[in-house]
Amino acid sequence: MNILIFEDEQISAMECKEILEENGHDVLGVHASFGQGQDQLDEADLVLMDIRLDGEVDGIEAGRRLNDQDVPVIYVTAHSDSSTLSEAQSTYPAGYIVKPYTEDELLTAIETASLSFG
């Protein structure tokens, strides 16, 4: 699967990229802000989106825009408070993973989510 990562913490992003590539996925790019990587969206089967991002657009707003463009999003975030969950839920994501996550959690969420769009 072609996956695009938006994540402002470089170490987290690299760990995530490594897990994905070791398991046969192609990571199209890793970006710290939603302003970057726009030209790769067309190729992406799935976007992994941190909620906190650099730049003016946060992850939930980015998720909302991607939902409008029918690009599936899984949030990967440290936030699981009630208000963040309610906001994230309103963008109809394909999944929601809370950090710290296990490799199995990440891959299972991707595999499960892929059924709804693949």
Place this chain on the structure above:
Amino acid sequence: MGELEYLPERHDLYDWIERWSDTTLAGLSEVRAAAIMVELNGLQEVQRANGHRFSDRLLAQIGGQIQGELPPAARCFNWHNSRILAVVPDHPEGVIDDDILSMLLQVAEGPHELADRAFRFQSAIGFSTLPQAGETLDDLITAAQQALENALKTNRTVGEGKSVEEAETAVLLNDLHNALKNDEFFLKYQPQFSRDLRCSGAEALIRWEHPERGTVSPGLFLPLAERSGLIHFVSNWVFKTAFERVAEWQDKGYLNDRTIALNVSPTQLTSEQFPEFLKEQQRRTEAEPDNIEIEITEKTLDSDPDVIVERLESLQAQGYSVALDDFGTGYSSVQRLADFPLDRVKVDRSLLPASQDDERRCEIVRFLIRIADVLDLDVFVEGVETDKQLEFLQQIQCQYMQGFYFEHPLNHDKLVEDYLREESSTEATV
């Protein structure tokens, strides 16, 4: 092969399959079948430049070649101008594997020679099988078509159809969002009883009333929500709703020393923000934790033990009680009861003897009650369904019980009316 002048058309397919199977179409699922939908991108241009007759002959030639690579019973049909459908009516699992699909793709791509000219096509394939794709020929073809569309959408050359189970999962996954948005979830409360048959509280259980499917089993949608991580949204809804209800009942004096039990998924409990999440609910609703029990399953204890111990202690410090649910269904070790800070252990229904004649199960439950007593844990037995079971549990001094013998899960006003309101009888009517 390769001798066909014209490919049979789509409407010929149904006549052919009935003749072949000599049964109804529904009978097809019993013999297993496969379908391959082949896209020939570029064929329409050939048709525009050379006419229908020419392109039909080319299509027949390609169909013949594809048919030649498949088992003898297979037939190819002209599905659309640029698509060929191959149906294999007798398809034992594994006969058409990835190698055959790759070969079919190569065959479809060409080059194909006709009237001293060579043609190549950009091709893609959708593959599906029965019974995985459903029960009927239409299910089979729809799945192959869908698989082809998905392959084209994701720039792949071969797409495989979803199994019925996968397709079902996909639909449910999408519907989960609608359920949250449209208030399709609701809570039911199954009353719990102490030894003297007084209502000691209730377990909150999520239910989903789907607008088209009716009631969807939690056993179906909760594991799916857990796998995708959407469980965080579902749990958020459950806790918000239950905390509001608890606050209301506390306010009206309905709860006293009763507890409302809430189930927590492993994912949710291990999340660093779970204690803060509960505080947020508490602040918002002003519900007191004393009347709330957090139920975890044995599976939760498989996570990092230090994290779990820390998390459970933090819950208890806030005033919640903690119960271990379904004890006896997983890797049940009595040591676990001692290793984790628990207030109550809920013995799974599978350990409850049908009668006192089942001596082994009786002894297990007796043993668990003795151990729990040593560890200063309350014992709770689930799944009580008969008066014999109740008699046994009362005899061995079991403290708490729940089950259809006493009551089914109730909606909140019925729970209040029958068990919580002061003037109402709080005793089980058994």
